[in-house]
Amino acid sequence: MPENIFNPAIVIPVYNHEHAIGTIVAQVMASGLPILLVDDGSDIPCQQTLIALAEQFPHQLSLLRLEVNGGKGAAVKAGLRWLLDNGYSHGLQIDADGQHDVADITRFIQAAESEPDSLITGYPQYDESVPKIRLYSRYLTHIWIWINTLSFSIKDSMCGFRVYPLQQTVTLLSHCGNRMDFDPEVIVRWLWRYQKVTNLPTKVHYPLDGVSHFLLWKDNGLITLMHTRLFFGMLWRMPCLLWRKRDGQ
Structure with missing residues (x-):
């Protein structure tokens, strides 16, 4: 496939x-885009649901099954x-629990088409459903992200609503964690190497089915x-990062 085809x-x-x-x-299919479901070693009821969806929508939906649960990052x-x-x-990542605003898919895809070499990432706008502990802990993570990039270019590092340029992103994956640290x-690592990040505000609601797979001690440790x-x-990398700031990059 030619590199310039979106x-x-x-x-x-x-x-x-x-x-x-x-x-x-059902909501995501309205975008008209191909969909890949990655079954991260789910239990039988979820397996059966995913198989049924793949059989129901064979022309738009594909199913990739991982035999062992490896974590969100691995999936x-x-x-x-x-x-x-x-x-x-390009791959648009969106979570399965309903927290992301599916209506923003078109806006994210349009941004990626306009800036195909930029990582498009959601900047959450929370409603009252967000657990306060999650909200406060995110700010601590943000501080570390700003330190580790010497930049405020990333407004939120934990939002799972993103569009990745695949060719570049895949080169980074072996260096990244497999769970909520991904x-x-x-x-x-994208900012270190490729620099271009576009932050888009998006509404976030917690969550549709009440299921969270964040393991307090394990994931916080990771x-x-x-x-x-x-x-x-x-x-x-500090000399290079500071040089970029000097040049206004």
Whole structure:
């Protein structure tokens, strides 16, 4: 496929969201874009729901099944690689639990088409449904992201509503975590290497089916380790990052 052809698709990582995924798929299908569901080793009820959806919509929806649950990051990685291997240029990531505003898909895709070499990322506008602990903990993560990039270019590093340029993003995946540490790590590594990030405001609601797979101690531990890795990665990149700031990049 020629590099200048814009050919986007949607990737949705799914782990035991059998009650919400049908509604999400119905909403996302209105975009007209191809959809890839990545089953991250879900239990049998969710497996069956995903298989039924793939059989119901064979022309627009594909299903990639991972035998073992590896975490959200592992599912997104597998999905992005699959999309690239199957000829797509960009992958729009959206969560399976209904927290993201599906109506913004068109706006995100239009931004990606206008800026095909930029990572388009959501900048959440929360309603009253957001758990306060999540809201406050995100600010701590934001501080570390700003330190590790020496930049305020990333307004939110944890939003899972994004459009990735696939060719470039896939080169970063082996360096990124497999669980909830994936979203912040991949966007920092993107900024380090490719620089272009576009933040779009988007409404966020928590969540449609009440299922969260964030493991308090494990995922917070992994995120802490991730920030530590990025900090030391920033140190040896510091001259380059500061030079960019001097040049106004």
